[in-house]
Amino acid sequence: MAERTRICCAVDFSEASRLAMIEATDLARRFDAELELVHVHELPVAAAAEMLVPPRALFELVAVDLERDIAAWRGDAQRRLGRPVRSKVLAGSPAVELLQHAREEGVDLLVVGTHGRTGLKHLVLGSVAERVVRQAPCTVVVARSKEASATARGATDPAYAEVP
Template identity: 40%
Template structure:
């Protein structure tokens, strides 16, 4: 029986979700510090959410109303991701994914598709336990991710 710890799996791909918040920026800076240590590349993923129409206006919208301008939504999101990468991940090999959908679902799906070895994401410093117990994007990702998740509080 060996007393040596098992070798850790290599970290080659780090997924960094962003909603463009200070939390996301802080987590990206951690990923920027970690990536060179492992020779890892970074994938930034942003899931743009379509706002649901207010209940009182939903009944007034005809069924033939035009769909939201998806091209404009995606273009705006891509521009935001480009700025995010430029400001927070300088000097690191980065690819980006912009999608539309529920952030927690899209983050996990991107991690699966891209074979992520680690997800680095921000979380609120205050009430981390409360958020993990009562629900958050972080909680959902931790529960469903195919790889380890590093939660970075803003204060860290």
Template identity: 35%
Template sequence: MYDTVLVPTDGSARSRAAARRAIDLAAVYGATVSVLSVIDARDLGLWTSADVPIANVQATLRDAAEMAVEEIAALASESDVPCETTVRIGVPHREILDFVEERDADIVVMATHGRKGLEHAILGSTTERVVRLSDVPVLTVRE
């Protein structure tokens, strides 16, 4: 039923809770877990070279994203579930939906909430957008 389970992560505890559910699901179906972290390109616009060199910001964000996907890969390894990791730069919900199509993912498992506060109210939730626009089932997990 499921061959590829996609887990988007932002490195939060909520994302790890969703990852645990995805790993359990993948173990039952003999599926591979694909872990994706998206560096929000809109975040890069918050910095200017006068504040700090953009290359430093990108490196810091990439390091955080790499740590987030590797943490979930370690959880998958503990459960003997095959796992692949990817880090991208872009608009998170678009990158997640593109990844679903490119990798022919069967299901997306993600946390119900990521960002909080004013930014959530203005931009809307990545999870909400993925749920509305995805062609495959989306399992949302509360921490």
């Protein structure tokens, strides 16, 4: 018997990731695939240094809240899909952890949301979605909100345009 296709959806609890989760549940239903929601908590190195608390200890302080939040999203995904959905909370750099998770778990499809940042915000903050698209070991679907799509379409100055 063939193994079920594995879909992983990145969740940062934003509206963009809510759209990604909806897209991921639709794809999981369409392809009878396994679905996992993954949240990566970025360790606040600067804050940890100021507080003299190791980043991992800070993560442990917020882990209970993160597990509660992802459980709520998992419940929503399960209602939409009509079957169990797995979830996981990781700590570290979101792009790095998502890529590593995809490799280690044999993910067939990654679904991520994008906030549609352009210009200086994009250059300073970088883009988890962009890095995942460029380096993923599998197919990636990027779910964009109407606002993100409008921002990208409205960016006519080449210095500020996003590359799809």
